[in-house]
Amino acid sequence: MEISIIAEKLFSIGNFSVTNSLFIAVIVAVALGLSAAVFSRNPKEIPRGAQNVIEAVFEGLLSFIESITNDRKQAKDFFPLVATIFLFVLFSNWSGLLPGAGTIGLNEEHAGRIIMVPFLRGPAADLNMTVALSLVSVFSVQIFGILALGVRGYVSKFLVAPWKKPYAIGTIVGLLELIGEFAKILSFSFRLFGNVFAGEVLLTVMLSLVPYLIPLPFLILEVFVSVVQAAVFSLLTIVFLKMAVTGHEEGAH
Amino acid sequence: MEILTQIGINGKLLLAQVVNFLILLFIMHRFAYKPMLSFLESRTTRIEEGLKNAEEAKKRLDDAAKSEEKILADARAEARKIATEAKESSEKRGQELLMEFEKKADTLVVEARAQAVEEREKLFREAKGEIADLVIATTEKVLREKLENEGERKSVNRFLS
Secondary structure, eight states: OOOOSSOOEEEEETTEEEEHHHHHHHHHHHHHHHHHHHHHSSOOSSOOTHHHHHHHHHHHHHHHHHHHHOOHHHHHHHHHHHHHHHHHHHHHHHHTTSTTBTTSEEEEEETTEEEEEESBOOGGGSHHHHHHHHHHHHHHHHHHHHHHHHHHHHHTTTOOOTTSTTHHHHHHHHHHHHHHHHHHHHHHHHHHHHHHHHHHHHHHHHHHHOOSSTHHHHHHHHHHHHHHHHHHHHHHHHHHHHHHHSOHHHHHO | OHHHHHTTOOHHHHHHHHHHHHHHHHHIIIIIIHHHHHHHHHHHHHHHHHHHHHHHHHHHHHHHHHHHHHHHHHHHHHHHHHHHHHHHHHHHHHHHHHHHHHHHHHHHHHHHHHHHHHHHHHHHHHHHHHHHHHHHHHHHHHHHHHHHHHHHHHHHHHHHO
């Protein structure tokens, strides 16, 4: 049994090597985009079948965002990014739980050793995916902040002159917040990666120890953890977005 | 940088994942969120409108029922008033007529009595006249007869003498 922290290479397009996690990420994205687009087309006044599900999911997400922002307009602004993160992370995680993920693959020789390269690997069990999502999230936070407060207003959150009101404390807090913005990338990506990768390791180990029944509770747990991780990632994104668009002065009063 | 490659971070793959996510974001936004959310919004406003209209209609119905009741009550009161008034006025009128008739009857009786008295007096007068005539005529006749008898006697006497 070999569990690699690095996603394995499946095939190459030119000199770009496609890993199994990227492959699955693309498939999840295509499936999600297609189904959402198909089911959202020509919505009927009286919802039927899949439209009910889409409506429930969208309404639920929107009201969830609104419950944090307390502002309908902001909720609508944040909705596309947050909803996409939630749905993409959720379905990525669930795709990693499909039978065969991490277990079906080709045996390849690497550095003199035979290792099995699985076809399926949960996209979030690859740091490239989680770091990519974190970068998108944190970058969006900065963009929303600048759009809401202007460049000067937004920068003044981090760079506080030491001769102004809270003096040196303000300067230090501002710098800490600036460091915090970078720390967000790390915390975002490692939280998601850690949870999903740990889950996959756990499942693989359980499966190799006792193939029947015993892994089932863990599988159910992972289904749940997938939802929680998707919710946490999107929740934190909302919170950071809300913090970014709230001005310094506004927050102080 | 060494640690990054050790934990599997690869610039190309990272970029590919970012691009993948951004494309998904764009597609979801363009083809799912936008149409669906605007649709949901419009339906929400329509439902709100419908509820508001229903409430208004109900209120109007209540108002109509209330005003109907009021109109009915007013009409009933009016009718009662009119009936009472009519009864009163008819009673008054009856009283008046009665009084008038009594008065008229009184005058009629008085007139009749006066007439009767006059009639009797007239009769008396006439009867008196007639009796007088009759007395005169009778007296005349008696006297004449007496006179005639006197004359015959005289003539007889003369013959005899």
